[in-house]
Amino acid sequence: MLRRASLLLVILFVSSCVIGDPLSEGESEHDPIAPTEAHESSRVDRCTNSYGVLTELPQLLSQTGLYADIQNKEVHDALWAFVPEFQLWSDTADKQRWIYVPECDPIDTSNMDDWSFPVGTRFFKEFSVNGQRIETRLILRTGEGAYDFLYGTYEWNDDESEASLAPSEGVLEAKGTSHDIPSEAQCRRCHGSHPDRGGRPSRALGFSALQLNHDGAGIRLDDLVAQGRLSHAPEGALTFPGNDVERQALGHLHVNCGVCHNATRDGVPQTDMNLWVNVNQTTVEGTSTYLTAVGKANEIFNDQNVSARIQPGQPDVSSIIYRMSHRGNNAQMPPLATKEVDETGVEAVKAWILSLP
Numbered sequence: 001m002l003r004r005a006s007l008l009l010v011i012l013f014v015s016s017c018v019i020g021d022p023l024s025e026g027e028s029e030h031d032p033i034a035p036t037e038a039h040e041s042s043r044v045d046r047c048t049n050s051y052g053v054l055t056e057l058p059q060l061l062s063q064t065g066l067y068a069d070i071q072n073k074e075v076h077d078a079l080w081a082f083v084p085e086f087q088l089w090s091d092t093a094d095k096q097r098w099i100y101v102p103e104c105d106p107i108d109t110s111n112m113d114d115w116s117f118p119v120g121t122r123f124f125k126e127f128s129v130n131g132q133r134i135e136t137r138l139i140l141r142t143g144e145g146a147y148d149f150l151y152g153t154y155e156w157n158d159d160e161s162e163a164s165l166a167p168s169e170g171v172l173e174a175k176g177t178s179h180d181i182p183s184e185a186q187c188r189r190c191h192g193s194h195p196d197r198g199g200r201p202s203r204a205l206g207f208s209a210l211q212l213n214h215d216g217a218g219i220r221l222d223d224l225v226a227q228g229r230l231s232h233a234p235e236g237a238l239t240f241p242g243n244d245v246e247r248q249a250l251g252h253l254h255v256n257c258g259v260c261h262n263a264t265r266d267g268v269p270q271t272d273m274n275l276w277v278n279v280n281q282t283t284v285e286g287t288s289t290y291l292t293a294v295g296k297a298n299e300i301f302n303d304q305n306v307s308a309r310i311q312p313g314q315p316d317v318s319s320i321i322y323r324m325s326h327r328g329n330n331a332q333m334p335p336l337a338t339k340e341v342d343e344t345g346v347e348a349v350k351a352w353i354l355s356l357p
């Protein structure tokens with residue numbers, strides 16, 4: 001009799017755990033509130049994550065948990081869509097981004113410049129060219145370690161009903177477009193843990209305090225605070241400093257360049273130039289960008305046409321502009337994932353340099 005009662009409880013418990021979405025293949029339930037630890041009497045108020053921890057990249061996009069209905073492109077409601085205020089230039093591709101953060105764990109925001117996401121977090125970014133879906137990228141946090149992340153991308157089929165894991169060496173001119181699907185090594189050059197460095201400890205480059213503090217679409221910093229999803233609430237108004245001209249330039253350099261040119265252990269080691277703005281940098285003159293670029297000589301880059309990283313009032317002799325304006329040679333910056341100059345970005349940075357005394 002006793003046995004039957006506890007068996008019944010186990011069955012009840014197990015069925016309550018699979019509400020939400022069934023775990024896909026290759027997925028294992030690692031969440032701290034695993035069924036075996038639950039005590040029968042106290043399980044009612046316990047939190048359940050919609051998804052467990054993926055420890056390998058699934059073969060198909062439909063197995064990653066992004067879409068509840070991939071045919072109709074219905075995104076699973078456990079995910080948030082988000083839009084960073086400043087975006088990486090990817091030639092003319094249109095991009096959409098989503099994140100799944102395990103519901104039962106907060107995002108560790110004790111370092112407001114480098115959020116640490118709970119194990120099991122999944123980041124997605126989808127690329128379309130001329131209205132056609134080309135690839136959907138995925139970053140998985142698989143463990144507690146600084147390097148416990150997996151990077152993969154899914155190439156869409158012609159009728160956009162499914163996408164399959166792309167080869168780790170990438171795909172040139174995917175689906176007959178000019179868009180190259182990056183290799184896994186290239187993902188790591190920007191997001192982190194590449195042998196030559198580049199990236200940031202958080203690994204997330206657009207889902208951050210400064211980038212989500214806006215009034216636009218998608219989940220925002222205010223929503224995350226209101227929903228109690230951050231371990232530490234931000235103090236004061238977090239925003240890129242300055243007037244509109246200054247903000248546009250600082251924001252552009254932050255997301256397009258600061259991901260490699262920063263002062264973390266992952267930043268590229270060749271130069272001390274730091275183009276990443278931290279939340280406590282509340283004046284333009286106090287930003288790392290200003291302090292390490294304006295009027296500063298280049299460390300390794302020499303060219304007769306340039307006299308400083310940023311020469312106040314003179315964009316044409318500033319190496320930052322010089323390198324942003326090149327493609328397909330050694331001067332190109334960023335050094336990968338773009339074939340066309342970002343004219344709007346160049347104009348934004350030029351306008352700021354022209355305004356500098």
Ligand code: HEC
Pocket residue numbers: 084086087088089097123124125137138139151152153181182183184186187188189190191203204205206207255256259334336337
């Ligand atoms: C040139 C550098 C660069 C390369 C190469 C790159 N990324 Fe990113 N990625 C970024 C930046 C910067 C952002 C944030 C800004 C944005 O989304 O516009 C980002 C955003 C993302 C996001 C959304 C989460 C976030 O960080 O905000 C995902 C997912 C992602 N990238 C996956 C990948 C994968 C997988 C690869 C390789 C197949 C890759 N990326 C290659 C720079 C890069």
Ligand code: HEC
Pocket residue numbers: 189190198253256257258259260261268270271272273297298299300301302309319320321323324330333334335336
């Ligand atoms: C994927 C990582 C990465 C990104 C993103 C990146 N850089 Fe670089 N950058 C490097 C590396 C590595 C070097 C050193 C080798 C070289 O000069 O090519 C470098 C060097 C430079 C230098 C020379 C600095 C000196 O002291 O001599 C400048 C200027 C520069 N980058 C500007 C930029 C700008 C502007 C952007 C954004 C538009 C950018 N970089 C984005 C990796 C990156």
